[in-house]
Amino acid sequence: MKKLLLIPVIMLIVQSAFACVAGFNWLQSPVAGSVFSVDFKGTSLLGSSYAYSYSYFTFGDGSSISPASPSFTASHIYAATGTYTAKLFLATYDSATSMYCYDSVASTVTVAAPPCASWFIPVILYDSVACTAHTPAGTSGMTYTWDFGDGSSTITGSTVGHRYVYNGTYSISLTASSSSGSGCTSSVDSSITITDARPACSTLHASFSTATPGGFVIDFSNTSTAGSFYKKVSHWSFGDGDTSTTMFPVHSYKHGGSYTVWLKTNWVDTITSIGGCQDSISRTIFLNDSLNSVSGYIYKDSLTEPIDSVVYKVWLISYDTVMHTVVAVDSLILEAAGTITTKPHATPYMFINVPAGLYMVKAKVLNGFASGSGYVPTYSDSSIYWSGGQQFLYFGGAYSYQNIWMQHGTLTSGPGFVAGNVVYGAGKTTGSGPVGSPVAGLQIMLRDIWNHLVSSTYTDSAGIYKLSNVPYGTYSVYPEDMGYRTIAWGSIDVTSAHPHINDIDFTQNSTTIKPGTATVDNVAADNKQLLVYPNPANNVAVIVWPGTAAKTATVTIINIAGQRELTMQLNTDGVGSSEINVSQLSPGLYFMNVISGDMHYMQKLSVRR
Numbered sequence: 001m002k003k004l005l006l007i008p009v010i011m012l013i014v015q016s017a018f019a020c021v022a023g024f025n026w027l028q029s030p031v032a033g034s035v036f037s038v039d040f041k042g043t044s045l046l047g048s049s050y051a052y053s054y055s056y057f058t059f060g061d062g063s064s065i066s067p068a069s070p071s072f073t074a075s076h077i078y079a080a081t082g083t084y085t086a087k088l089f090l091a092t093y094d095s096a097t098s099m100y101c102y103d104s105v106a107s108t109v110t111v112a113a114p115p116c117a118s119w120f121i122p123v124i125l126y127d128s129v130a131c132t133a134h135t136p137a138g139t140s141g142m143t144y145t146w147d148f149g150d151g152s153s154t155i156t157g158s159t160v161g162h163r164y165v166y167n168g169t170y171s172i173s174l175t176a177s178s179s180s181g182s183g184c185t186s187s188v189d190s191s192i193t194i195t196d197a198r199p200a201c202s203t204l205h206a207s208f209s210t211a212t213p214g215g216f217v218i219d220f221s222n223t224s225t226a227g228s229f230y231k232k233v234s235h236w237s238f239g240d241g242d243t244s245t246t247m248f249p250v251h252s253y254k255h256g257g258s259y260t261v262w263l264k265t266n267w268v269d270t271i272t273s274i275g276g277c278q279d280s281i282s283r284t285i286f287l288n289d290s291l292n293s294v295s296g297y298i299y300k301d302s303l304t305e306p307i308d309s310v311v312y313k314v315w316l317i318s319y320d321t322v323m324h325t326v327v328a329v330d331s332l333i334l335e336a337a338g339t340i341t342t343k344p345h346a347t348p349y350m351f352i353n354v355p356a357g358l359y360m361v362k363a364k365v366l367n368g369f370a371s372g373s374g375y376v377p378t379y380s381d382s383s384i385y386w387s388g389g390q391q392f393l394y395f396g397g398a399y400s401y402q403n404i405w406m407q408h409g410t411l412t413s414g415p416g417f418v419a420g421n422v423v424y425g426a427g428k429t430t431g432s433g434p435v436g437s438p439v440a441g442l443q444i445m446l447r448d449i450w451n452h453l454v455s456s457t458y459t460d461s462a463g464i465y466k467l468s469n470v471p472y473g474t475y476s477v478y479p480e481d482m483g484y485r486t487i488a489w490g491s492i493d494v495t496s497a498h499p500h501i502n503d504i505d506f507t508q509n510s511t512t513i514k515p516g517t518a519t520v521d522n523v524a525a526d527n528k529q530l531l532v533y534p535n536p537a538n539n540v541a542v543i544v545w546p547g548t549a550a551k552t553a554t555v556t557i558i559n560i561a562g563q564r565e566l567t568m569q570l571n572t573d574g575v576g577s578s579e580i581n582v583s584q585l586s587p588g589l590y591f592m593n594v595i596s597g598d599m600h601y602m603q604k605l606s607v608r609r
Contacts, residue, residue, distance in 0.1 A: 019047035019101035022090035024057070026109055030188055034077040035117035035136065038109060042088070044070035050092040050101055060084030060109060081136065084109045116184035118144065118176035127197040132159045133174060147173040167197045198230065198269075201277035206265040208281065216253040216287050220244075222265060224279070230267040237262040239285075256287040258332065258350050282335050286350035294394060295350035296402040298334075298363045300375060311335050311366040314404075316351045317379075317482065319358045319391050326360070326386055326483040333366075356396050360389040362482065363404045375406045376456045377443060377480070382407055384445065384453060386482045387559075407453070414471030416494040418446060420504035420516070421463045422479060438463025439508050445478045446470065447488075451563055470494050477504050479513045487514040487558065487591055532592065536606035539583040543594070545572045550597030555580065557605065558591045565590065572596060582607055 023043035031037045040059075046052060058064040059076045061084055067074070070090070078084065087106040094101070113136035123130045133144040147154045148162045149170035155162075164170065170192055177185045204225045211219040222234045236244040238251050239259030253259065264280040286295060298312055316330040330351050349363075364377040379389030382405040392402060422439040444465045446455040454475065459465045467477075476490040489504050505516030531544035543555070551573040557566040557580075565585060570578045585607045594601035 019050045019094065019099075020090055020092040020103050021045040022055075022088045022103040022105040024086070024088050024105065024107065026086065026107065028111060028114075029075075030114065030117055030119060030186075031075070031077075031190070034119045034134075035113060035188075036078040036080065036111050037119075038076055038078065038111060040072075040074045040076065040086070042067055042070050042072040044088070044090050044103075046070060046092055047094070047101070049096055050094050053093045053100075054091040056089045058087050060086045078111045081111050081113050084111065114186065116142070116176050116178050116186040118142070118174060118186060119188055120172075120174055120190070122172055122190055122192050124192060124194070127165075127194055128161060128163045129172070129192060129194075130159070130161045131172065131174070133176065135176065141178050143177045143179065145175045145177070147175075149173070164194045164197050165200050167194050169193045201267075201279075204230075204265075204267055204277050204279055206263055206279040206281040208261075208263045208283070210285060216256065218251050218253070218285065218287075220249050220251060220261070220263075222247045222263060224263075224265040230277070231270050233266040233268055235264040235266070253287055257352055258284055258286050260284050260335070284332075284334050284348065286348060286352075292354045292356075292396050292398075293350055293352045294354050294359065294361070294399045294402060295348065296361065296380070296400065296404065298347045298349060298404045298406065300345060300406040310347070312347060312349075313364050313366055314349045315362045315482075316354065317360045317362055317386075317389070319360055328362075328482065330354075354394060354399075356394055358391055358393050360386075360391050361402055361404060362386070362389070363406065365406070374456075375408045376445070376453065378404055378407045380404050385480060387485075414469050414494075416470040416472065416499035416501070417466055417468045418470055418475065418477060418492060418494065418501045418504055419464070419466040420477070420502065420506065421465070422459050422506045422508060422513070423463055425507035425509040442508070442513075443480045445480060447476045447478055449474050449476075451476070472496060472499070477506075479506050479508075481508065481513060484508065485512045485589070485591075487512065487593075489515045490564070532603050532605060535604070536608040537582050538607075538609055539581065541580045541582050541605060542577050543570075543580065544577045545596075553594055553596035556593040557582070557585070558593060559588065 021044060023045065024040055025043060026038050026040045029037055029039045040057070042055075044055070052070050055067045055070070056064065057067055057072075057074070061078055063076065065074055085106055086109050087104060089104045090102065092101045093099075118133050118135045120131045120133050129148070131146065133142070135142055143156065144158050145154055145156050146160050146162075148164075149172060150164055152162070172190045172192060173187060175185065175187045206224045209221045209223050213219060220236065222232060224232055226232070232247065234245055234247050236249055238244070238253075239261050240253060242251065244251070260282055261284075262280060262282045264278060267277040286293075294316060298314065300310070312334045314332045314334060315328045317326050318329045319326050332349055332351070334347055334349055361380045362377060365375045376384055378384060379386055381390050381403050383389050384407050392399070422442050423436050424434070424439060426435055438459070438461065440459055440461045440463060442459045444457050444459060444467070445453055446467045448454050455467050455470070457465050457467055472494050475492045475494065476488045477492060478488040479486055489506070492501055492504065494501060503516070506513050507516060533542055533544070535541065545553075551571070553570045553572050555566075555568050555570055556564060559565055566582075568580070572578070582605070587607050587609055590605045590607065592603040592605045594603065
């Protein structure tokens with residue numbers, strides 16, 4: 001009977017003995033904050049019917065925690081080297097039997113100072129971090145190298161600081177080395193997060209806005225990029241000699257007109273009061289007190305313009321309907337400043353004190369490309385030829401919305417080039433130099449067979465131009481100078497057999513730019529023998545053939561923009577004269593190009609009705 005009672009008691013004791021077993025292990029693991037950091041991990045065991053209830057852990061230096069699970073993890077930093085007794089007390093509970101199991105365990109933790117062991121605690125202030133390297137007492141002859149994890153150069157020293165440009169999470173690495181004793185090396189890392197980085201100077205842009213409460217009073221506002229670590233210092237120049245250093249100046253102009261306003265913004269560090277970034281912007285503003293004025297906007301495609309600050313020259317051009325001539329009567333230099341992401345698209349201009357008359361406007365990018373792809377001089381509202389410019393009759397007062405849409409050409413890649421020169425001819429009344437001297441700065445356009453602009457360049461100081469990278473094809477060369485009629489050099493074939501075309505020369509006289517000197521001399525001599533009447537013609541013009549004419553002739557009629565209007569083949573053999581039907585031509589001035597055998601004739605033809 002006693003044996004029967006003994007068995008359950010033994011089973012109960014065995015079950016209680018294995019219901020819970022307290023346990024933990026530890027490992028010294030230096031971290032950025034201390035070389036005396038020790039990692040602890042719980043290894044307690046529970047019986048299958050027991051649930052974790054409570055535990056208490058002491059580190060042996062007066063610190064303690066209450067782990068949330070039997071497999072807890074914890075890191076603890078001791079103040080110094082030494083031996084510490086860590087203890088774990090464990091309590092579990094069996095809900096089925098309402099029985100408790102208690103256990104405890106202790107372990108001696110030895111905290112040592114590893115060779116070269118160093119640690120640091122990063123201190124973050126806004127976008128900067130300060131770090132000081134620490135080593136156990138008695139350590140000497142140490143060298144400290146820091147890597148701040150943002151791609152910047154490493155630096156050395158026991159106490160260092162670093163400023164981050166961008167927000168983000170970075171890993172700071174400290175490498176400590178000793179040149180004495182064992183020559184040991186140790187490394188430790190720490191992760192930090194920067195949330196208040198100051199913007200780089202390249203991200204700060206000057207800008208300003210204006211408001212006009214009335215009259216010649218302008219309210220200016222410095223709207224330059226703001227930064228939480230910077231205060232903005234303004235430097236204004238209002239274009240009339242007055243300046244200001246306030247953020248929101250109110251300026252009164254004495255009279256109307258156009259003024260170029262400059263703003264330079266300095267960004268000053270709010271902590272150190274040191275200014276490290278600056279940017280400037282200018283804008284032309286216009287004030288009109290019922291003065292006679294002509295104004296509008298210059299538009300461009302901001303996505304294709306390669307330059308950020310565009311400088312324009314704008315001309316107001318008077319047009320003479322009787323003489324069919326144009327004269328620049330006024331001009332402006334404008335700068336439209338922008339940034340890489342906000343390039344200027346619309347730039348205002350204004351001419352004041354404009355008398356009544358017939359006008360057009362023209363704009364040119366002064367700091368654009370000299371050749372290849374880019375903007376070319378453009379007449380209102382979108383013509384590259386002065387003869388196609390939009391004219392407007394001005395009676396006085398404020399005339400607005402005479403806009404210019406800048407045109408550009410795109411040069412495709414090719415193996416050829418077209419080159420030549422331009423010189424002054426007889427009767428040239430403006431410009432510099434005698435007959436035969438070079439014409440510098442003249443715009444030269446290369447056009448395809450549809451008269452679309454392919455490329456553009458300018459003659460140099462010697463009057464020479466060259467259009468490179470020209471694909472195979474047929475082209476015409478068209479010089480453009482305001483107020484001059486141009487006769488284009490057409491049918492220029494760039495082929496694999498003849499990729500390089502030279503001597504496409506022109507002569508500029510008092511009214512006309514026409515193909516080169518040798519050609520012009522021949523034309524002048526032959527034109528004495530070629531008669532066209534009536535001139536001006538109405539519907540029919542008659543050509544009287546000279547005795548030197550061949551049996552056939554090709555007649556091409558070209559408008560003053562160099563565009564082909566009519567081409568015909570005529571029989572000259574013994575007929576004496578030929579009639580040409582010009583009824584389909586609009587009234588205006590044309591050039592009749594006649595080729596008969598080896599002879600080349602050029603004759604003006606006026607059509608009136």
